[in-house]
Amino acid sequence: MAMKNMMAMKNRSIIGGCIVALALGASPMALAQKRPRDTFAATLPAAQSAPSPANGSIFQASAGYAALHEGSRARRVGDPLTILLVESTTTTKSVSSKSDKGGNLALTPPITGPFSFLSPDALKASSNSSFNGKGNAGQTSSLAASLSVTIAEVRPNGTALVKGEKRMLLSQGREWIQFSGIVRLVDIDMENHILSTRVADARIVYSGKGALQRSSKQGWLGRFFNMISPF
Numbered sequence: 001m002a003m004k005n006m007m008a009m010k011n012r013s014i015i016g017g018c019i020v021a022l023a024l025g026a027s028p029m030a031l032a033q034k035r036p037r038d039t040f041a042a043t044l045p046a047a048q049s050a051p052s053p054a055n056g057s058i059f060q061a062s063a064g065y066a067a068l069h070e071g072s073r074a075r076r077v078g079d080p081l082t083i084l085l086v087e088s089t090t091t092t093k094s095v096s097s098k099s100d101k102g103g104n105l106a107l108t109p110p111i112t113g114p115f116s117f118l119s120p121d122a123l124k125a126s127s128n129s130s131f132n133g134k135g136n137a138g139q140t141s142s143l144a145a146s147l148s149v150t151i152a153e154v155r156p157n158g159t160a161l162v163k164g165e166k167r168m169l170l171s172q173g174r175e176w177i178q179f180s181g182i183v184r185l186v187d188i189d190m191e192n193h194i195l196s197t198r199v200a201d202a203r204i205v206y207s208g209k210g211a212l213q214r215s216s217k218q219g220w221l222g223r224f225f226n227m228i229s230p231f
Contacts, residue, residue, distance in 0.1 A: 037205070040165040040178040043152040045078025073188050079151050081162065081192040083179055087143040087204065095135040102128040143206065147179050158185055162199075173210010179203070 074081040105125040149164025163180035181199035188194050196202060218226075 037178065040163050040180060040205075042150045042164055043078055045076065072192075073185070073190065074151055074192050075154070075160075075185055077151050077154055080148050080164075081151070081183075081188055081194060083147045083149055083162070083164075083196055083199065084193055085143050085145045085147060085177075085179075085196045085204070087141075087196055089139070089141045091137075091139045093135075093137045095133075097131070097133045099131045100128075101130070102126070143204070145177065147177055149179055154185075159183065159200075160185055170210070173208055175208035175210075176205070178205040 103126065147164060147166050149162045151160045152163050153161040155161070159182050161180070162183055163178075165176060165178040167176045168174065179196075179202070181196075181202035183194055183199050187198050196204070
């Protein structure tokens with residue numbers, strides 16, 4: 001009973017912390033990036049089955065056999081290969097809008113009659129409105145690194161799912177790079193390298209945790225006042 005109460009209190013504290021963080025403007029993705037995900041762990045090779053009995057032939061195929069045209073390139077589940085990260089993105093956007101609108105109205109009062117006392121200038125009206133807006137946005141990002149991953153799944157069409165990660169413990173914190181995607185086995189060169197631009201459905205996570213990351217973020221009180229500020 002005491003253990004259940006402790007677990008319930010722990011769950012409530014975790015949920016409360018998430019609610020407070022969300023109230024202060026932190027997104028669920030930012031909460032998840034406080035530590036590296038475990039879904040990018042290396043895939044172990046399939047366990048080798050018991051060796052088949054000798055059949056009298058000179059050549060005996062084994063699990064480690066590779067044909068001459070295949071060489072030592074990665075092709076099985078658990079084989080490692082190196083992803084060369086050469087990502088570079090540059091985006092620009094410019095928007096401008098301008099509008100003008102005007103109108104005039106003039107009435108001539110009668111010379112005789114009950115409205116003859118009205119002045120012609122009193123029955124004139126005009127309106128004018130204008131709007132001019134401009135907006136510019138630009139973003140440039142680049143990532144150059146190398147990361148070794150393992151083959152997690154080999155598919156019948158000659159493609160493979162690869163995934164892996166690199167974790168670094170530095171003096172001022174921790175950093176990690178995680179990668180997953182689909183590659184063609186024929187695109188892997190003889191040194192087991194492949195460019196990240198030839199990876200389909202690529203997912204790249206580069207994040208960290210420590211003093212440097214904390215110093216580059218705004219404090220929680222500042223985020224709170226920015227969230228409720230109407231200006």
